[in-house]
Amino acid sequence: MINYNPIDGDVYSKRIKYRPRTCFIMTKLGKPIPKEIINMRRTVAKYLKNYKIEIIDASSIVTGRDFLVKIFEMILSVPLGIALISKKFNYKTIANIFYEIGLLQALGKETLIIKTEGSNIPSDFIRTEYIEYNNKIKEKISEYLKTYFELAEHYELLGCELIKNPITSIDYLKRSYLMTSESNTKDKINKIISSLFSPEHFTEEIKKNIKNLITS
Amino acid sequence: MSKKSSIGQTKNPRSGHYVKIDREKGKIISHKKSEGPYKNVPVIKKRDK
Numbered sequence: 686m687i688n689y690n691p692i693d694g695d696v697y698s699k700r701i702k703y704r705p706r707t708c709f710i711m712t713k714l715g716k717p718i719p720k721e722i723i724n725m726r727r728t729v730a731k732y733l734k735n736y737k738i739e740i741i742d743a744s745s746i747v748t749g750r751d752f753l754v755k756i757f758e759m760i761l762s763v764p765l766g767i768a769l770i771s772k773k774f775n776y777k778t779i780a781n782i783f784y785e786i787g788l789l790q791a792l793g794k795e796t797l798i799i800k801t802e803g804s805n806i807p808s809d810f811i812r813t814e815y816i817e818y819n820n821k822i823k824e825k826i827s828e829y830l831k832t833y834f835e836l837a838e839h840y841e842l843l844g845c846e847l848i849k850n851p852i853t854s855i856d857y858l859k860r861s862y863l864m865t866s867e868s869n870t871k872d873k874i875n876k877i878i879s880s881l882f883s884p885e886h887f888t889e890e891i892k893k894n895i896k897n898l899i900t901s
Numbered sequence: 902m903s904k905k906s907s908i909g910q911t912k913n914p915r916s917g918h919y920v921k922i923d924r925e926k927g928k929i930i931s932h933k934k935s936e937g938p939y940k941n942v943p944v945i946k947k948r949d950k
Contacts, residue, residue, distance in 0.1 A: 832915060836913075839913055854927065
């Protein structure tokens with residue numbers, strides 16, 4: 686997959702170190718942070734940990750470089766992003782969070798919005814799944830994660846079935862691997878990559894599919 | 902033994918709808934808008950890990 690640098694529009698060719706089973710948290714990081722957001726974050730971290738999913742946010746690493754590029758790289762490295770929204774946030778914070786959700790969705794990452802009651806969601810995100818922060822949060826997160834891991838299996842299945850189109854296949858398997866951290870999935874990706882470099886496996890059909898993928 | 906069909910379908914857990922794929926072309930060829938599977942299209946079984 687070709688990614689583009691959000692700053693200059695050039696092809697982004699830096700190698701990204703993946704963070705499987707990691708969730709990128711999008712919320713207000715600078716003080717003052719509303720108490721409900723602190724509680725929400727603690728709850729989310731606790732439940733995700735039960736599923737062996739770690740959380741990171743934009744302040745987790747210091748690069749000394751451009752902040753947006755850092756966020757872009759973090760988003761590229763993870764399978765999942767969760768936005769924590771409060772109605773107490775100002776419009777700048779909300780705009781930043783929804784920009785990041787848009788980035789995640791465009792890059793094929795899973796997203797979830799957790800919001801306090803009474804917070805509004807922009808209309809473009811009306812079909813994005815959201816959970817309200819109340820006493821049913823545990824059940825709702827568990828339900829979401831059940832679908833999340835089913836989706837990882839779905840991606841793995843498509844990755845295996847669409848093998849005649851190796852780029853699509855690798856992309857599905859990569860998404861599944863990021864979600865589950867299954868070494869079997871990683872092995873499958875490496876096997877496909879190796880076969881691409883073996884001329885006897887590089888059939889006319891595969892060449893045609895890659896050409897279509899690039900030019901369509 | 903019968904030859905495996907190149908067309909199959911599987912359910913997307915997020916949408917709850919079936920997607921039809923063509924293994925020969927390595928492509929998703931359609932997304933079902935309504936409930937339930939496509940008629941006369943084999944459902945792809947999940948593979949063992």
